[in-house]
Amino acid sequence: MGNRFHGIEGNNYYLPNDHPEFERLDVINTHMRTMWGSNILAPISPKPSLILDVGTGSGSWVIEVAGIYSTAQVIGMDLSPIQPLSVPPNAEFQVGDLTVDLGSFHEMSFDLIHSRLVKLGVLDWQWDHYVEQVFQLLKPSIGWAQFGESSQLLCDGEPIPSNRPLYWVSCL
Ligand SMILES: C[S@@+](CC[C@H](N)C(=O)[O-])C[C@H]1O[C@@H](n2cnc3c(N)ncnc32)[C@H](O)[C@@H]1O
Numbered sequence: 001m002g003n004r005f006h007g008i009e010g011n012n013y014y015l016p017n018d019h020p021e022f023e024r025l026d027v028i029n030t031h032m033r034t035m036w037g038s039n040i041l042a043p044i045s046p047k048p049s050l051i052l053d054v055g056t057g058s059g060s061w062v063i064e065v066a067g068i069y070s071t072a073q074v075i076g077m078d079l080s081p082i083q084p085l086s087v088p089p090n091a092e093f094q095v096g097d098l099t100v101d102l103g104s105f106h107e108m109s110f111d112l113i114h115s116r117l118v119k120l121g122v123l124d125w126q127w128d129h130y131v132e133q134v135f136q137l138l139k140p141s142i143g144w145a146q147f148g149e150s151s152q153l154l155c156d157g158e159p160i161p162s163n164r165p166l167y168w169v170s171c172l
Pocket residue numbers: 011013025028029054055056057058077078079080096097098099115116117118120121122
């Protein structure tokens with residue numbers, strides 16, 4: 001059996017959205033949380049009311065953050081509805097394209113917008129508008145945006161040798 005893809009016309013994101021990919025993304029989330037020591041690095045309010053995860057993938061980040069911040073409604077948005085159906089009451093998932101649908105959220109309403117590893121679905125010329133929209137959605141003065149994208153990991157200017165502990169991170 002082959003891979004399954006989102007099939008949305010006009011969107012360039014080319015990774016699959018099937019079960020093996022769901023599991024890979026779940027593992028990535030665990031690795032990221034473990035590496036950084038937390039899902040959230042931004043110093044957000046201890047009692048946030050609204051959090052958005054753009055390009056949520058497996059939804060694991062949303063479910064974990066909803067468990068930590070019971071005061072917050074935590075929304076995960078993605079091109080593909082692959083997230084679990086059974087989630088905490090303060091978590092929800094929406095299908096949406098970050099390059100098209102962010103305007104459907106209220107401006108100045110979010111305590112935190114998290115965006116990680118979405119670069120394959122955002123063309124170079126779309127980034128400025130994307131970042132501007134994210135900042136418009138944040139609560140003035142107290143809202144935070146947390147972006148995380150990968151670059152090729154290098155070791156002394158060379159690709160990491162496969163016998164080095166960091167090699168697996170560069171393969172994620
Ligand atoms: C590599 S995964 C990262 C998932 C998650 N953010 C994480 O870090 O574990 C990229 C996710 O972004 C989603 N995505 C890519 N382009 C998107 C877009 N334009 N709008 C919404 N979601 C997008 C994909 O469907 C995929 O689930």
